[in-house]
Amino acid sequence: MGSDRCCAIILILWVSIHFLLGSLAKKQDYLPPPTNLTFGMDGMFCPVFQWNPSENTANCSLKYSEIFLAKNITKKGKGANTYYKTHVREVDINKEILFTVQAVCDNTNIFSNNTTLSVQIATGKGNPNTSVRNFSCIWYHLEYVQCTWTPGRDAPPNVNYTLFYWTSGEIHCPFNLLQPKQFHDLLPTGSSCSNYTYSNGIPTGCQFKFQKAIASLSKLVTAVSDWSKEVKPYLYYVDANSIAKLKPPVISAYRTENGSIHVSWNNTAYEKVLYEVLVQKSNSKIHENYKGINELSKEIPNAASDVTYTAKVRVRVSELSISDGHFLWSDWSEEQTLQGESNGRDIAILLLLLIPAIIIVAAVILLVYMRRLKILIFPRVPDPGKVLSSDLQQWLKNGRTVYNEPRKEEICPISMLETPLTSPPVE
Template sequence: METCHLVSLLGLILSAHYLTASNTTENYNSLLPDDITFGITECWSLFWKWPPSSANCSSTELKYSVTMDVLSDGEPLAEEGKNANLTVALIPPHYYDLNHGLNFSVQVVCNDTEIDSAFKTVQVAPGDEGTAVRNFRCIWQYNEYVNCTWQHGTKTPLNVKYKLHYWEKENEEKKCSTLPEFWDILDTGKTCEKYFNDGKYIGCQFPLQKHIDPLPTLVTVVTDESKRIKPHISYTMTNNIAQFRPPTITETKRTPNNSIYVSWNVSEGNKNIITSQITSRSSSDDEWTNPFEIANALHKEIPNVLPDVTYMVKVRVRLSNHQTSNGDQCLWSPWSEEFTVSGQDNGRSVSILLLLLIPLSVIMLTILLLFHLKRLKGTLFPQIPDPAKIFPKDLQQWKKSELQNVYSKPEQEEVCLVYLIENLSATKNS
């Protein structure tokens, strides 16, 4: 009898435990988020929503956790909360690739027990990836305008008419409303109007007159008017794409310690946010020296230069590393115009000129002397007639002959007396 009571009691205990475990499992399963929806806000933030749980978890702390993969190395982005609705801002932008699928999962923790995660992949922008633009790039001509360029996608339809939308986001907190579809966010931005096509790249230019502080963020979306191509989303800090105009060299001078002092200025920005590079070469050399890098200054002395050699110098600038998030990848400005620093004379050029003129003069005099040597020889050393050519070989026989006179006797000249001429003239006058 006692044995029967023990068996019955054990059965009741097991039944109660089984029912409790079944209820707990059922409650936990009902905590899993179902019908997860995804969206975007007008502030370019992502959000996830799901219906509130109907499970009884009042005696423990209920937690929802959203985890999303990122592109860079490190821990995935994770957000926690007790509500059935979490928002994840798209900051910092280099953590995500908004043009491809984003993978995220939602976990539920109840009574220190983790329930199986719900996993989902979402597309921020709809459409076929082959239709999206390629090689997209923007350069901000500092405090003037932004120039964005791109190329056609591999599956881009013919005669597509591109449209570029952009947003200038400041780092300020404000309430942002959710949007039903991605296309709705395009109406909240500005539209670029100045398009161009150089045959290789398509592009658009829009004004952006901002200074370094505060640091604005630039969001751009390239699509078409008919929404046939997948939008291309670019999200970057404007300082990372900033480029200055070429600096202007304002002064160059030589110093007593065999250096060249150079100073320059830029069109915008102060020296505390600018890094510069300066390089030089001699007038007889085609290769430039390794550039000197200067931070927080707009002048530099180039050391160890020869005082009598002419040098060429040029300068370029960019934002300093502490002003950007991509460090040495900042854009350098074009090089300035080359500036000539003439060498000092110090009498050396005169000496070199004399060393060249003296040998040249000697050579010219030698050529003139050789040219007139024959005439000069006849003057200095007159030729003496050879007697053998005038007298016969047998001189004694010649003396006995009638040909002793080697010259002809002059004929007697008729001489007119002067007085006869005078008398004749007097007679004619009378």
Template sequence: MDLYRCRLLSLLCLCAHWTRGTADTGPGQLYPPSNITFEMKDMFCLYWTWTAIQSNENCTLWYKTEISSIGHKGPAGKTTYLHYAKSLDNRVNLNENITLKMNTLCDNRTSDVKTFTSSLTSGNPRTMVRNMTCIWDYKEYVNCTWRPGEDTPPNVNYILRYWIADGDSCPPRVNKQSTLFRDLLDGGELCQNYTSYSGNTFGCLFRVDPRMEFKKFLAVVMDRSQNIRPYIYFIPCINSIAKLKAPVIHLKRTPNNTVLVQWNVSDTSEYDLEYNILSNTDKQTEKVAASNKEFFNILPDVQFAIKVRVALAQRRICSASPDDPVKKFLWSEWSEIKTLPAVTGGRITLIVILLLVSLVIIVATILLLINMRRLLILICPRIPDPGKVISRDFPVISYGWAESVAAVWKTRLQRAQERGSQSGVVTRHSTIVFSSGTGPQVETVNKFYSRTFVYTL
């Protein structure tokens, strides 16, 4: 019994040794980074730093990052450094808490996710301005408007500061120290031309250099006494808030039932056009390179009314990333409606002409059918039958030459007599003498001429 127990104990010790050896030689557990801090490199660059957990891993540690806010989610990132910089992204609401999710990657293993939440601004969210919008009257002024917050204290002295920057990448860490967002609010350009009503400020107007196309734009509305929470308005491409002037259009009718529409857009040569034909509710959008367009099959007796509006041509350069669709730019106001009045009587005249042409064709067809036989004879005359002609001119050929000649002359004289009697001409008697081998033969016939014909056979 003791021997059995000794063997069992030896087996258990051996198993414990194998288990301990396997745990010691395998990889250790991965941990997410710690001591995460959040700052700004500049007004357009978010910046996080962290500390890695010491481990004896034989692989390169990667850190996966994902930025999000309430109701919004930005693109994921991946780095081997102990810091992560990300340019401002309009897919993340900068006025909400920004959440950074991180975990550590090593070969095919992943650590738990570490979540870090921070905010660019501080204060009561109900004191921020609401419904802020900015519109750039192309190559002129930027007009920003807003509404006061729900819990805004009275007599708030609003101010607006704005920044315009180029490029999408964050500056290198060695060139610029990180700082807090609130420490950067004293920079930027201060708007001077405010719009007020009944003592309340609800907007500001400032000029922007036309050379600032396709650049990032950020504006912050706050108060001088810092009693309200600042509101951040960010646009990754200032062209997306540009608004062209309403075009001026001209209409002209051209031959072949065509209407030529011309317009004038002086601000740019690249734009999208949308037109609305009011006479048939036709509304279409197209990219136009020319300053005119022809509309076909517009009858003169139909009224033609149209209005157009334009927007800057869309470009990929104004998207947040190559995978994002290009957002439509702002449309200008509709142009003044231009109308070509209908030409009265035009359709009636056309109908009358068509009826007259149809009537002429019908009458001509009927006359052609009636006179078809005569026309056929006139065009293709009949070939006379030789037998009938010979029998008519030589009816008694069987009697011999003399008899045949006499018969012919007799027939001709009878016809002449008939014509003479019909016309009232007095005929005379003529004597025709035929001489043959049997002797002369005399036959008296009525003839116009008083002559004697003697034939000697």
């Protein structure tokens, strides 16, 4: 009896759950997904996704759940707008991204099916291997930007890359929504670069003026294309401060009365910057680095008077003024050298090193030229038998050698005249 009652209870629960799931499924089918999901760009800094609202939702407070996939990061949002706008710094604008939107009946918590759009923001239809590679830009001395790149692997031999650029001070996209445009329609709105560098007749770099203050936090977008549908455009977004390479400081250094070295520099044209001082001692191979200096001078204490110090300084943008945390150091300034004072101890050490060296060199020379030195000290005695005459008494009497070298005989050539035996007849 008890077992029959348990089976009846389980059957009732199963029927109830099945009925509930069926009713929920019917309500799920009631809310259709959004339609006509499209992509455009509200200027070069703001990608925009748009869709049409779900139909037959009169009894529903409709909202939309967006999922944005880029750089292996999933971002979610929820709102009643039928569009989603983001800033280009949030995505890798040269790779394919996925955007998914789902309708939500907020008062009943009913969801529709997903609508997903696969988007290539740089909407050129060319082969990706025709796009430029190894693209980079440097902002030199807050005066001009130099961009360089390598042609694509499959780029046509006569490809003519063209660089356009846009600047903005906005970190986020504006709230108002303009009519989104396609990428190629926005190219004429950019500034065109004209100072190109070439390699084998193909543009591989360009330089353009860009004079801004560091504090302005300017954003920079560049696009490289050739106006051809065969070549895929390349888009590059960067915080301008992160590619700024400032001028090296002009420095001076001197010794103070309290035994320190004072290094100062004049670089007041820049704000929100940090300096690094590098000091080298003559008695050490290890450099001393002083980083994170936000003033215009640095004092190095306990400087030995008999040591030579060499100092140089470089500068970069402060990390507080840029968003992505990458910096470029300037070149090092000209070195400033402070000579150390020499003393008697140094001279004594120098002599102790030089004297043994001189002795060793002299000994080597003596060993090499010992035979010649022996000849100079003990000259060779000539053999009297080869020099003197056999009559030694006559040599002693006259007091000089009687030996004379034989003179060379003069030989006169002789010629013979032959007389003929017969004389010619006389006429």
